[in-house]
Amino acid sequence: xxxxxxxxxxxxxxxxxxxxxxxxxxxxxxxxxxxxxxxxxxxxxxxxxxxxxxxxxxxxxxxxxxxxxxxxxxxxxxxxxxxxxxxxxxxxxxxxxxxxxxxxxxxxxxxxxxxxxxxxxxxxxxxxxxxxxxxxxxxxxxxxxxxxxxxxxxxxxxxxxxxxxxxxxxxxxxxxxxxxxxxxxxxxxxxxxxxxxxxxxxxxxxxxxxxxxxxxxxxxxxxxxxxxxxxxxxxxxxxxxxxxxxxxxxxxxxxxxxxxxxxxxxxxxxxxxxxxxxxxxxxxxxxxxxxxxxxxxxxxxxxxxxxxxxxxxxxxxxxxxxxxxxxxxxxxxxxxxxxxxxxxxxxxxxxxxxxxxxxxxxxxxxxxxxxxxxxxxxxxxxxxxxxxxxxxxxxxxxxxxxxxxxxxxxxxxxxxxxxxxxxxxxxxxxxxxxxxxxxxxxxxxxxxxxxxxxxxxxxxxxxxxxxxxxxxxxxxxxxxxxxxxxxxxxxxxxxxxxxxxxxxxxxxxxxxxxxxxxxxxxxxxxxxxxxxxxxxxxxxxxxxxxxxxxxxxxxxxxxxxxxxxxxxxxxxxxxxxxxxxxxxxxxxxxxxxxxxxxxxxxxxx
Amino acid sequence: xxxxxxxxxxxxxxxxxxxxxxxxxxxxxxxxxxxxxxxxxxxxxxxxxxxxxxxxxxxxxxxxxxxxxxxxxxxxxxxxxxxxxxxxxxxxxxxxxxxxxxxxxxxxxxxxxxxxxxxxxxxxxxxxxxxxxxxxxxxxxxxxxxxxxxxxxxxxxxxxxxxxxxxxxxxxxxxxxxxxxxxxxxxxxxxxxxxxxxxxxxxxxxxxxxxxxxxxxxxxxxxxxxxxxxxxxxxxxxxxxxxxxxxxxxxxxxxxxxxxxxxxxxxxxxxxxxxxxxxxxxxxxxxxxxxxxxxxxxxxxxxxxxxxxxxxxxxxxxxx
Numbered sequence: 061x062x063x064x065x066x067x068x069x070x071x072x073x074x075x076x077x078x079x080x081x082x083x084x085x086x087x088x089x090x091x092x093x094x095x096x097x098x099x100x101x102x103x104x105x106x107x108x109x110x111x112x113x114x115x116x117x118x119x120x121x122x123x124x125x126x127x128x129x130x131x132x133x134x135x136x137x138x139x140x141x142x143x144x145x146x147x148x149x150x151x152x153x154x155x156x157x158x159x160x161x162x163x164x165x166x167x168x169x170x171x172x173x174x175x176x177x178x179x180x181x182x183x184x185x186x187x188x189x190x191x192x193x194x195x196x197x198x199x200x201x202x203x204x205x206x207x208x209x210x211x212x213x214x215x216x217x218x219x220x221x222x223x224x225x226x227x228x229x230x231x232x233x234x235x236x237x238x239x240x241x242x243x244x245x246x247x248x249x250x251x252x253x254x255x256x257x258x259x260x261x262x263x264x265x266x267x268x269x270x271x272x273x274x275x276x277x278x279x280x281x282x283x284x285x286x287x288x289x290x291x292x293x294x295x296x297x298x299x300x301x302x303x304x305x306x307x308x309x310x311x312x313x314x315x316x317x318x319x320x321x322x323x324x325x326x327x328x329x330x331x332x333x334x335x336x337x338x339x340x341x342x343x344x345x346x347x348x349x350x351x352x353x354x355x356x357x358x359x360x361x362x363x364x365x366x367x368x369x370x371x372x373x374x375x376x377x378x379x380x381x382x383x384x385x386x387x388x389x390x391x392x393x394x395x396x397x398x399x400x401x402x403x404x405x406x407x408x409x410x411x412x413x414x415x416x417x418x419x420x421x422x423x424x425x426x427x428x429x430x431x432x433x434x435x436x437x438x439x440x441x442x443x444x445x446x447x448x449x450x451x452x453x454x455x456x457x458x459x460x461x462x463x464x465x466x467x468x469x470x471x472x473x474x475x476x477x478x479x480x481x482x483x484x485x486x487x488x489x490x491x492x493x494x495x496x497x498x499x500x501x502x503x504x505x506x507x508x509x510x511x512x513x514x515x516x517x518x519x520x521x522x523x524x525x526x527x528x529x530x531x532x533x534x535x536x537x538x539x540x541x542x543x544x545x546x547x548x549x550x551x552x553x554x555x556x557x558x559x560x561x562x563x564x565x566x567x568x569x570x571x572x573x574x575x576x577x578x579x580x581x582x583x584x585x586x587x588x589x590x591x592x593x594x595x596x597x598x599x600x601x602x603x604x605x606x607x608x609x610x611x612x613x614x615x616x617x618x619x620x621x622x623x624x625x626x627x628x629x630x631x632x633x634x635x636x637x638x639x640x641x642x643x644x645x646x647x648x649x650x651x652x653x654x655x656x657x658x659x660x661x662x663x664x665x
Numbered sequence: 666x667x668x669x670x671x672x673x674x675x676x677x678x679x680x681x682x683x684x685x686x687x688x689x690x691x692x693x694x695x696x697x698x699x700x701x702x703x704x705x706x707x708x709x710x711x712x713x714x715x716x717x718x719x720x721x722x723x724x725x726x727x728x729x730x731x732x733x734x735x736x737x738x739x740x741x742x743x744x745x746x747x748x749x750x751x752x753x754x755x756x757x758x759x760x761x762x763x764x765x766x767x768x769x770x771x772x773x774x775x776x777x778x779x780x781x782x783x784x785x786x787x788x789x790x791x792x793x794x795x796x797x798x799x800x801x802x803x804x805x806x807x808x809x810x811x812x813x814x815x816x817x818x819x820x821x822x823x824x825x826x827x828x829x830x831x832x833x834x835x836x837x838x839x840x841x842x843x844x845x846x847x848x849x850x851x852x853x854x855x856x857x858x859x860x861x862x863x864x865x866x867x868x869x870x871x872x873x874x875x876x877x878x879x880x881x882x883x884x885x886x887x888x889x890x891x892x893x894x895x896x897x898x899x900x901x902x903x904x905x906x907x908x909x910x911x912x913x914x915x916x917x918x919x920x921x922x923x924x925x926x927x928x929x930x931x932x933x934x935x936x937x938x939x940x941x942x943x944x945x946x947x948x949x950x951x952x953x954x955x956x957x958x959x960x961x962x963x964x965x966x967x968x969x970x971x972x973x974x975x976x977x978x979x980x981x982x983x984x985x
Binding site for chain 2: 270274297298305487635
């Protein structure tokens with residue numbers, strides 16, 4: 061390429077770039093929709109995406125959040141997580157609690173304008189039961205049937221006394237005229253159906269999905285409740301939490317959902333950002349394997365000795381785990397019913413707490429007959445003097461799980477138990493749990509406000525079959541009996557006593573060690589959005605958790621504020637002009653330099 | 666002779682391609698769990714879809730027949746389905762190719778352009794302050810982890826100054842088509858991160874070549890003929906010194922389709938790198954297999970282009 065063409069190309073490139081940069085703010089502003097036509101959008105940053113918008117395939121937190129925005133329950137969660145009217149105005153039991161009569165609110169329509177009737181409710185429940193969608197069908201005792209004498213009446217017929225509707229049953233109401241055609245299809249085909257744009261009855265409907273990027277929910281014109289202020293809600297995926305912090309800082313998003321505790325200082329330092337530390341509704345546990353799965357894997361035999369499990373709990377400093385892994389964002393764990401269900405949650409009496417006491421742990425292991433080996437690892441004389449070595453996989457879907465595993469390794473080393481920490485993906489952890497191929501593991505549990513589901517995973521039945529829920533297949537007849545009793549108890553106070561006794565029993569038997577109750581952390585720009593209402597009302601979720609009330613009441617912090625521009629750059633005009641000017645001047649200087657040299661060379665040649 | 670050279674290079678490329686396809690075939694079969702079991706884990710496959718996959722890839726046939734069926738299906742673009750989402754992998758990848766090509770292409774292109782120019786000037790003016798500062802700067806950038814650099818740029822320009830978005834491909838959502846300026850603003854920081862991350866290698870390679878070439882006899886001859894410094898550099902030194910850099914550039918182009926896992930994760934850029942990261946986390950082996958195949962193919966093609974072009978640029982190569 062000749063030198064004249066080279067210099068011309070360079071100079072032109074500089075001039076064009078400079079011109080573009082100088083003009084860019086004007087171009088960007090003219091390309092943006094005007095304030096009067098742009099929709100009012102609430103942007104929520106999420107750290108998980110929506111792989112499949114189909115409600116029957118729900119899995120990730122973002123997918124649950126999307127369902128909560130779009131679909132209704134028959135009775136919804138109240139601010140204190142009890143049941144309150146929703147699609148149904150009321151659900152009243154018979155004297156024996158086997159029959160429930162629900163009255164459907166009149167005039168409700170689906171987002172396509174079709175009427176919502178009791179037949180849709182009955183269809184939704186039957187569909188969930190018949191297709192065995194466990195997330196939704198567990199609220200219906202086996203053999204439950206539904207009757208719809210008219211469009212506004214739904215009757216539950218249960219073979220046993222049930223609290224079902226008033227739990228409330230977390231089973232979404234779907235349109236029969238959309239899903240009825242899949243009634244004879246298998247579960248996998250149903251999950252594969254592309255449903256966007258969805259048809260639902262909630263305040264917002266998913267109208268577009270860009271996998272790996274964002275998902276848009278548009279206001280439902282037929283929503284039966286209070287009209288939301290926002291026209292659209294957008295879930296924006298951030299695969300890096302620090303980026304989500306910066307997006308909140310620069311106003312790219314209004315709310316950030318699901319921050320790690322380590323980011324609390326960074327969030328606290330941002331002007332106009334309020335942090336919500338939600339009382340924990342999940343807990344991190346160390347679960348022991350009792351080897352009752354029907355697989356070849358054999359866990360450490362000594363774990364069947366309750367003294368060994370108690371010694372392990374005594375040896376673990378839960379406060380240290382909280383301080384080091386979840387600073388300012390968790391509390392030490394105790395029972396298997398999470399603190400957010402504060403009506404049900406039991407605070408273990410101080411005289412029964414197995415607090416951090418490595419000396420007591422060592423004494424207990426000595427008393428139980430596990431002498432220290434020459435290498436500092438205790439041996440089990442009842443099993444050929446095999447060393448007490450734990451295989452401890454830790455799941456990567458628990459924040460800080462590897463750190464927790466390493467801390468446990470250090471704690472147990474002091475009492476003569478060797479630990480092999482193995483970080484695994486959640487998918488791998490599932491395989492290990494199903495196969496029983498571990499001695500203990502670190503994972504987490506979450507559940508409903510009502511403790512029934514949480515309590516059920518510790519029953520012997522929870523160890524049955526493929527996909528079983530039990531951590532380590534602990535089987536205890538006393539516990540099973542207590543569970544059956546609380547299931548049948550319809551008196552709330554009497555049931556509360558049983559539920560708390562069950563928590564104490566599990567704590568005493570130590571099939572799991574509840575390590576921590578991490579807070580769930582949200583943050584939002586107080587100068588951009590207002591009207592958010594937490595659920596439950598005390599230290600609850602601000603976004604989509606147990607209902608959409610917050611999303612309906614949310615509004616811009618300044619009601620007459622212009623919608624956020626979608627222009628391409630946040631570079632201030634003065635900076636862009638300056639950069640453009642530098643490029644233009646640079647191009648001119650290059651022209652002059654090459655031009656002079658080129659002339660000289662031409663003359664020499 | 667040139668034709669024979671091209672034929673030889675094409676032959677080696679085909680052989681390499683066959684090796685990659687074969688390795689890809691066995692890779693899927695030595696992973697934990699059998700292929701049928703892995704597919705059956707999918708929550709998104711209907712029984713019919715699962716049966717279709719089994720038939721398509723002959724997973725219930727003897728191994729040699731499976732291999733032949735696999736070759737046929739792969740070469741005709743049937744890459745299977747994701748075991749996590751049940752989505753056809755070809756569709757999944759197609760949606761990620763453009764963002765990847767855009768990001769890694771821009772980053773690599775800018776790094777190559779600027780890096781080569783700096784290397785030329787530094788190598789020619791060896792020992793000057795420009796050479797020293799550009800060399801040390803290049804080494805520093807080359808040694809800097811991309812993820813750290815990306816976070817630094819993110820915090821400074823997106824968070825503190827608010828000049829650029831903090832992540833994503835576009836701010837547009839819903840039915841609004843993404844605007845060019847919007848994409849450009851989202852692209853700037855991740856592309857800058859890649860440019861700064863890659864530039865060091867181009868500077869160092871070009872500079873070394875220039876230093877080597879500078880002492881060649883033909884350079885001395887050119888000077889003796891009375892050519893100016895600029896003419897000697899431009900007409901004699903750079904064309905010869907550029908050959909190693911040319912290979913590096915072409916090979917870098919081949920790596921574009923591999924994506925940039927770290928940068929895409931830092932900036933939530935929906936490219937093939939992020940897809941790979943998510944597939945590793947989810948143990949989505951069919952997706953990993955497809956991405957591995959695609960990136961290997963790109964590198965083989967780029968290598969072939971480099972070899973053939975090299976033969977035209979430097980006739981001495983063909984005689985070897």
